[in-house]
Amino acid sequence: MPSTDAPASRQVPCERCPLRGLSGFRAFTPEELAFVSRFKRGELRVAAGTTILSEGNHSEHLYTVLSGWGFRYKMLENGERQILNFVMPGDLIGLQASLDDKMGHSVEALSDALLCVFERGQLFELYRNYPGLAFDVTWLAAREERMLDEHLLSIGRRTARQRAAYLIYFVFSRAAVRGMTSGRTFRFPLTQRHIADALGLSLVHTNRVLNQLVRRQALSLTNHVLRVNPKVLAEEADWEPDSDRIRPYI
Amino acid sequence: MPSTDAPASRQVPCERCPLRGLSGFRAFTPEELAFVSRFKRGELRVAAGTTILSEGNHSEHLYTVLSGWGFRYKMLENGERQILNFVMPGDLIGLQASLDDKMGHSVEALSDALLCVFERGQLFELYRNYPGLAFDVTWLAAREERMLDEHLLSIGRRTARQRAAYLIYFVFSRAAVRGMTSGRTFRFPLTQRHIADALGLSLVHTNRVLNQLVRRQALSLTNHVLRVNPKVLAEEADWEPDSDRIRPYI
DNA sequence: CGGGCCCTTGAATTCTCTCAAACAATGTGG
DNA sequence: CCACATTGTTTGAGAGAATTCAAGGGCCCG
Secondary structure (H helix, E strand, O other): OOOOOOOOOOOOOHHHOOOOOOOOEOOOOHHHHHHHHHHOOEEEEEOOOOEEEOOOOOOOEEEEEEEOOEEEEEEOOOOOEEEEEEEOOOOEEOHHHHHOOOOOOEEEEOOOEEEEEEEHHHHHHHHHHOHHHHHHHHHHHHHHHHHHHHHHHHHHHOOHHHHHHHHHHHHHHHHHHOOOEEOOEEEOOOOHHHHHHHHOOOHHHHHHHHHHHHHOOOEEEEOOEEEEOHHHHHHHHOOOOOOOOOEOOO | OOOOOOOOOOOOOHHHOOOOOOOOEOOOOHHHHHHHHHHOOEEEEEOOOOEEEOOOOOOOEEEEEEEOOEEEEEEOOOOOEEEEEEEOOOOEEOHHHHHOOOOOOEEEEOOOEEEEEEEHHHHHHHHHHOHHHHHHHHHHHHHHHHHHHHHHHHHHHOOHHHHHHHHHHHHHHHHHHOOOEEOOEEEOOOOHHHHHHHHOOOHHHHHHHHHHHHHOOOEEEEOOEEEEOHHHHHHHHOOOOOOOOOEOOO
16 A cells, blocks of 8 residues: 655765754764765655555554654544544654564655665664664654653543644744744644644543643634644643754764 | 662563563573673662652663563652553563653652662663664653553543543553462552552542442452453443553563 | 545543542551 | 451542534635
């Protein structure tokens, strides 16, 4: 089903990577840049809705998201879906399949997206010769873990309204770091179905709770444009984003 | 509050590490063993209930659990606690504080435990000189992520009874790999409060749901000795443990 | 124009929580 | 060794939260 073996053309040289220059992202040393450039096998352009990786499958590739949104998810036998996290530019996906051999989750593109393609087999070379980059890969994994911890706390112990406020604020904060926001506004590609599946709530209840937040002026959402009120969201959610520090990517 | 700076005595040489020889754990090469041996700064013995690491704090150390149980958790302002995962022998804790600088969660000992102490500062040396071990650290981080994904699916989309069945079976499976079980029986140090906090349920409801599972012959629990019925648990939970493959540790 | 997807609202039901109380097991100091 | 405090488990009853079922409306696209 995933068309992950589509022709991987090479258009964006690493030197002109759209992620470079984002203020929150760390710069490579020239040697690292050269290696990553060699490590990169090409690009993969996927349309919204494409399954990029599927649970249970093996994958020869790992990817860094250059642009666009996606989400990681798992499903129950009965078809219930849980969205584990959203995937945004700079995120590395498919690492699990490279270390172990099976994906434990699936990844679907939420918008059209551009991925940087790497090969599983080369990962060890990265570890052997570029300890700084290896460290970065671990850093990325640890950061994903941190986000999951946060989500677990949210789903396990926050009320429905708090969860919704947290999620919106969380996503907004991540978008802001990536320069995807303008002021308190940004293009928000999720449907309420996605939000419900990320919050572990039903679609109906998600809708009600979201509207409560609108009524409380925490946010507004029209035509997939989201406007947030950080102060109110922080209050509703009992959560503050990480004071953002510089971060690596591969 | 944590007495993490207690005298770190050195009693168990890595050559006789209690984790070596566990069938699920990979063997070191002689060079790796020598390095890890040097990397190890000592041991820390903590009593049940000790806070080993606290959220928001910085830690100079990371630890591998040699024996005993613990749990990672986060709390809300109002005191609600969410247990993120249980920590068992072979697990590495404190990596977050070594990569970033603040712990995003706390870790508490659930039983008396013995920890192997490493120093944050040496981690980069490990990455520089022992790519195989660096790979292992990443593997451990990715495996934690995999477990969290599983928990998230559980809390978000399973019913209370399913969640409880999943958790019990999950913990049992992990114990089994570590040789802590005998047949379908093992010493189970959690109270229902811990289970409730891991499931995101109230204590009262956790009790009821657990008793439903007892009535359905999925498990029995007396005097902290748990007996499981894997078939029934798997059915109740809609979950099977990973077919366990060989795993690394540091 | 019709079909499909998304959002919204109402009503009834089910699940889970809180409050309250009692009992069991364990440990401590007198 | 007993009295008492503490911690953990169990059960009932009522309240509250979230779900399911149902239906209508808006919007986009073929």
